[in-house]
Amino acid sequence: MERYREVVFRTAYLILGEAAEAEDATQDAFVKAYYALPRFRVGAPVRPWLLQIAANEARNRRKAAGRRARLALRVGADQPPADGAAWPEAAALAAEQRRALLDALVRLRAEDRLAIAYRYFIGLSEAEMAAALGCAPGTVKSRLSRALRRLRETLTACAEERAVDDGRRETIHG
């Protein structure tokens, strides 16, 4: 259990966006996994099996709570240069891009967000993703591709919203 604690918790957190809720979902997932052991196919990888259980628990919690609130995911601060020099412009730009990307990501449906998180945050292989998402291995690529397309669309929408907001501010203060 110790080996999978972090990845199970992070999966739940990516769906729920709250540490306390994610902790409860993690506990539920391990308890359910314990009782599901007899149905576990020997030789199958453990990690995606646990992640599937954890994701179900997290989704159920989110559904039961009728959550509509935005996820509280956030990007950690970059370490400033040790010599006290000014932050390079490129680093500031990268941080801004990460925030924009996260803004778009949290607007996605949980299924799309989870497919992206499994691939790029947790680093699951396609076979592991299929097991964790409970889909056929042949459909993983199309699910991921669909999620990325929606992410692009959302990124564009977010950028347009920001442009409109910036335009309003200029009008007010100009």
Next chain:
Amino acid sequence: MAERRRQPTDAELERALVGLGEHLAYPPTPEVVGAVRRRLLAEPDHRPAWASLFAWRWGLAPALLALALLAVVALALGANRDAIAGRLGLRGLTITYLPAVPTVVGGPVGPTLGERVSLDEAQARVPWPILLPTLPELGAPDEVYLGEPQPGGQVVLLYRPRAGPDVPPGEGIGLLLTEFRGDLLPPPGTYGKGLAPDSGKGLGPGTQLEELSVNGGRGYWIEGWQHLYFYRDPAGQVRQGTTRLVGNVLLWEQGDLTLRLEAGISRAEALRIAASVR
């Protein structure tokens, strides 16, 4: 009109997502092992009597000594030890006190160990790197068996007695080293509930059981009176033809594996061999 930004390429978007994953501020991962264990123990419908104290194989055993004490108390009271179920164990292996051990019909042990194969073939057919003792005086195993009593398979390395000042080379068995993936198995004591097979040691009267650490993992040393090796099929039945009475036994967990070293040797010698296993 706002300038439309260039859309990132697929590769740029993927790199950006990997970068985002590295910079996400996750909360600290909470400790859940204790809470999960308490919840499992608090659900009486699922709790297998005394064995449930040790049922959580991922966290296992803060109370092993407590159960050992219970077993000792039971002995002192003259109770039926098996009924009181002084069950201990490692992943995939239960240790049970028995009021007596049965008489085992003699015969060659080899056929009961599984299919005889070469070491290379065994390695090709099990999903873990087979561990071997590396003591030069022991050398390579004389025979290798591949058995199926455990999910994921089981490998038995058989060493004939080595020639030495007091040990003539013989046809008998000098040492058996059994390996299986204990992490794939349900917790000790849950057989007979529709779960995967479970194997174990039945300890007869007078058998000494000592808990110890072997290569950094949990282990037991069993010495003294005869004890029985058994395993149960998914229906909870002891499989016929697989019981055998063996010498002293060192059991331990090493990585994902549970190992069983059986030989008529001292505790110190068994630990020396175990320390060389890699």
